[in-house]
Amino acid sequence: MASVPAPSVETTEPVNAIGRIFGAIVSPKATFESIAKRPTWIAPILLLTLASLCVVWLFGHRVGWRAFFEKQDAASSRFEQASPAQQQQSLEAQVKYGAPFVYAAVVISTPVAAVILAAIFLGVFNGLGGAKFGFKTSLAIVAHAWMPGLILALLGVFVLFVKDPSTIDLQNIVASNAGAFTTSESPKWLVALLTSIDIFTFWYMILMAFGYAAAAPKKLTFGKAFFTIFGLWLVYVLIRVGFAAAFS
Numbered sequence: 099m100a101s102v103p104a105p106s107v108e109t110t111e112p113v114n115a116i117g118r119i120f121g122a123i124v125s126p127k128a129t130f131e132s133i134a135k136r137p138t139w140i141a142p143i144l145l146l147t148l149a150s151l152c153v154v155w156l157f158g159h160r161v162g163w164r165a166f167f168e169k170q171d172a173a174s175s176r177f178e179q180a181s182p183a184q185q186q187q188s189l190e191a192q193v194k195y196g197a198p199f200v201y202a203a204v205v206i207s208t209p210v211a212a213v214i215l216a217a218i219f220l221g222v223f224n225g226l227g228g229a230k231f232g233f234k235t236s237l238a239i240v241a242h243a244w245m246p247g248l249i250l251a252l253l254g255v256f257v258l259f260v261k262d263p264s265t266i267d268l269q270n271i272v273a274s275n276a277g278a279f280t281t282s283e284s285p286k287w288l289v290a291l292l293t294s295i296d297i298f299t300f301w302y303m304i305l306m307a308f309g310y311a312a313a314a315p316k317k318l319t320f321g322k323a324f325f326t327i328f329g330l331w332l333v334y335v336l337i338r339v340g341f342a343a344a345f346s
Contacts (some may be wrong), residue, residue: 137235150251163197212241223323227314237310274298277293287339290335305321310327
């Protein structure tokens with residue numbers, strides 16, 4: 099009697115780091131399912147940090163740190179009250195030490211922010227949502243959900259080349275949020291509110307929702323994950339606006 103061949107099981111090769119980086123943007127559901135099975139995070143964090151450093155470096159060459167700090171000082175009432183000699187001394191110190199500080203902040207802030215967010219979402223989804231994924235999975239989700247930041251960096255490079263350098267704001271190079279429509283006279287609480295309403299921030303939240311739903315499919319739907327993330331973001335915005343109003 100002839101033996102019946104066993105049905106073949108289709109296997110797929112694990113998606114590599116580069117494939118995941120682009121897949122998070124163009125095919126998030128399948129990509130985050132892969133990430134949930136085999137979480138990785140170093141490549142996206144490293145690439146996003148390098149992209150941010152490139153934008154900051156180009157800003158320093160196209161706009162110049164002196165021009166940047168002069169613009170910052172012009173909006174400071176404390177700086178205006180200082181004597182001309184004190185103003186010059188302060189400006190020289192800002193130019194000398196400010197640029198290295200910005201570069202250091204970029205290098206540190208991306209991984210630190212990713213770790214903090216991953217820990218928060220781990221606690222919320224595991225503690226309140228009943229999910230059972232680990233910290234490495236949470237960190238991998240956050241890191242890959244930030245990959246639209248590479249598009250933001252490319253847009254920033256484009257803006258730095260085509261826009262009048264005197265009109266470029268380092269904190270909002272690409273006008274992707276409503277804060278781009280405010281002026282230097284706008285209340286700080288309003289600026290804090292409007293800059294929080296950002297296209298890329300919502301994109302990040304949508305991708306994180308895909309990620310956490312993939313990490314705990316029996317406990318989290320996309321909608322539940324998204325509205326949980328959105329609720330935490332809303333609390334952050336309210337705190338940010340409150341601080342801006344209290345100390346302005």
